[in-house]
Amino acid sequence: MRLTDHIDTAGTSVSQKVADGLVRMILDGTLKPGERVREAVIAADLGLSRNTVREAVRLLENTGLVRYIFNKGLVIWNPDDADVVDVYKARLQLELAAVASVDDATDFTSVHGAFDQFLEALKTHDVRSIVEADLAIHQAIVGLMGSERLNGYYAQLMNELRYFLLVLSIDHREYVDTAALEEEHRTIIDALMLRDPAHAREILAGIIEENRDAVREILKKRTTA
Structure with missing residues (x-):
């Protein structure tokens, strides 16, 4: 496998292009789970400096798709x-606690702002932009x-949710037809606006648990394929 077949380094922001290329290779299975990421190999294969590749790898780490393993x-x-x-259990507990804290004095400005940015991201049909905007809504809820x-x-x-959301979006091609994603998040926002914690908890829990099970099924199929 030659990285030059997957990564175009022409133009500006070379480090970002390398990082983006590596992300695509991970998500489409070209780079396998557990496979090492070797800066020296990447630099040699692409004809780039180690500093450029090191920056690309730093950007890659921010996606949550790679981990440092001892030895x-x-x-x-x-x-x-x-x-x-476990990740979805932690997510569920934090977000449900946030919803339970909603009362008549709760200011939803940050949530509305994140949702507006999410709607703009959907127009790009760029999976990473959509996932980042999706996460920003839930961060605002917390x-x-x-x-x-x-x-x-x-x-x-x-950092871990990012990986799962990317996998889910790629597998279900949510970034292509974004209507379901928009409706899902609009449902969450509408539930919050009612300022009825019990109702909002039910809506949010249902969506999070459904997404969790979808991710589990996708990864199970990848493992047994």
Whole structure:
């Protein structure tokens, strides 16, 4: 396999292009879970400096698609079913706690702003932009609790959620026909606006659990393929 067949480094922002190319290779299965990411090999294959590739790898780390493993270095993340269940359990607890905190005085400005940005991202049909905007809505929901520490916990969780949302969007081609994604998030926003925590919790839990099960099924098929 030659990386030049998958990654075009012409033009500006070479590091970003390399990172984007590596993301595509991970998501389409060209780079396999557990496979090492070797900066020296990438630099040599693409004819780039180690500094350029190092920056690209730093950008790749921000996607949550790679992990540092002792004695192996940087490898493509290989989550098992327990990882999916645990990440979504943590997500569910944080977001439901946020919804439960809603009352008549709750200010939804940040949530509305994130939703507006999400609608703009949907127009791009760019999977990474959509996933980032999707995560920003849920980060804003957690932010309703007004706790910097909880915001920080959720931000850490997003590194793993990002991988699952990317996998789900790619597999279901959600970035192509975005109507279902828009409706899903509009339903969440509408439930919050009713300021009825019980109703909003039910709506949000149903959506999160449905997405969790879809991700589990996708990864199960990849493992047994």
